[in-house]
């Protein structure tokens with residue numbers, strides 16, 4: 611297993627196996643994960659930079675990825691998708707999204723609809739595992755010396771799993 615003895619292997623030991631939390635004075639890796647409220651990681655303080663965005667989509671967070679690498683000096687990324695992600699099939703929640711903005715934020719309906727139609731295609735991920743695999747490939751090309759692992763978080767058992775790349 612290529613990730614053994616790396617910060618990515620450690621991440622799984624802390625989170626899945628409740629390995630005793632070590633002390634760190636600098637970040638060991640970057641974690642990209644969804645904003646979804648059902649998930650949290652069991653990891654030590656100072657262990658990771660974390661970028662949370664819908665679907666663990668880092669396409670619009672590139673400067674922050676570069677910052678974690680360039681300034682934070684991490685050379686590992688754990689990209690963590692999860693099952694039952696809200697960024698899959700966004701169109702099915704179009705009415706809910708629009709009505710919610712109108713009711714809760716005080717937007718007018720037309721503006722809320724425009725907002726949805728403009729951004730939903732950018733943030734739709736299609737399928738959780740396929741998206742994480744394609745995002746992993748994209749990031750490996752962009753940052754060739756960084757070790758990047760595609761992972762999935764199951765909200766049913768709160769465990770992390772490697773996504774098989776074969």
Ligand SMILES: [Zn+2]
Nearest residue numbers: 644646695696
């Ligand atoms: Zn999600």
